[in-house]
Amino acid sequence: MTDATAAITDLLHKYYDALVRCDTALLAEVFHPEAHYFTASDGTLLHLDMPTYFPIVAGRTSPESTGEACSYHIDRIELLGPVTAVARMRSTMMHKHFDDILSLICIDGQWRIIAKVFHFDPLPSAGAR
Numbered sequence: 001m002t003d004a005t006a007a008i009t010d011l012l013h014k015y016y017d018a019l020v021r022c023d024t025a026l027l028a029e030v031f032h033p034e035a036h037y038f039t040a041s042d043g044t045l046l047h048l049d050m051p052t053y054f055p056i057v058a059g060r061t062s063p064e065s066t067g068e069a070c071s072y073h074i075d076r077i078e079l080l081g082p083v084t085a086v087a088r089m090r091s092t093m094m095h096k097h098f099d100d101i102l103s104l105i106c107i108d109g110q111w112r113i114i115a116k117v118f119h120f121d122p123l124p125s126a127g128a129r
Contacts, residue, residue, distance in 0.1 A: 002079070004079055004082075004085065004106070004111070005077050005079065007106075007111050008077050008085055008087060008104060008111050009074065009077065011030050011104070011111050011112070011113070012074055012077075012087055012089060012102070014026055014029060014030050015027075015030045015089075015102070015113065016072045016089070016091060018030060019057070019091075019093065020062065020063050020064050020070050020093060021062050021064045022057050022058060022060045022061070022062035022064075023062075024054040024055075024057050024058045027054060027057060028050075028054070030112060030113055031050055031112060031113045031116075032105065032107070032112040032113065032114045033050060034049075034050075034114070035049075035050055035112070035113055035114050035115060035116070036048070036049060036114075036115050036116070037049075037050075037053050037115075037116045038115070038116065038117045038118075039117070039118050039119065039120070040119075041118075041119050041120045041121070060094075063093045063094060068093065068094070068095075069092075070091065070092060070093040071091065071092050072089060072090065072091035072092075073089065073090050073091070074087065074088075074089050075088040075089060075090060076088045082106070083105055083106040083107070084103075084104070084105055084106075085103075085104040085105075085106075085111070086101065086102070086103055086104070087100075087101075087102045087104060088100065088101055088102075089102065092123060095122060095123050096120045096121065096122055096123060097120065097121050097122075097123055098118055098119070098120045099118060099119045099120075100116060100117075100118040101116075101117045101118065102115070102116055103115040103116075103117075
């Protein structure tokens with residue numbers, strides 16, 4: 001594992017922890033201040049900047065606080081150059097399955113997420129067969 005891959009892996013662990021805890025201070029460490037967030041899972045484009053996204057996260061009840069079982073897997077980290085990378089992650093939390101594509105940049109030796117594009121599907125309910 002290269003130093004860059006190790007640093008990105010650490011960043012992705014922080015990213016997941018921040019989401020499970022609804023910890024916007026930790027999210028601010030992993031997202032670049034100019035980062036953007038995109039999904040069209042419900043059929044319409046949702047595009048947020050970080051000043052809009054963070055209060056939404058702060059207003060959630062964290063999966064950690066409810067004892068919800070959550071999980072994640074880093075599928076791939078691809079270094080596109082010395083300061084550019086893409087990561088693919090899958091996770092479950094908030095009763096949804098998420099597939100994330102995260103674009104990352106390294107500025108002043110620090111890797112940060114510059115764009116999050118994702119899809120989510122609701123998890124089947126416990127009573128569904």
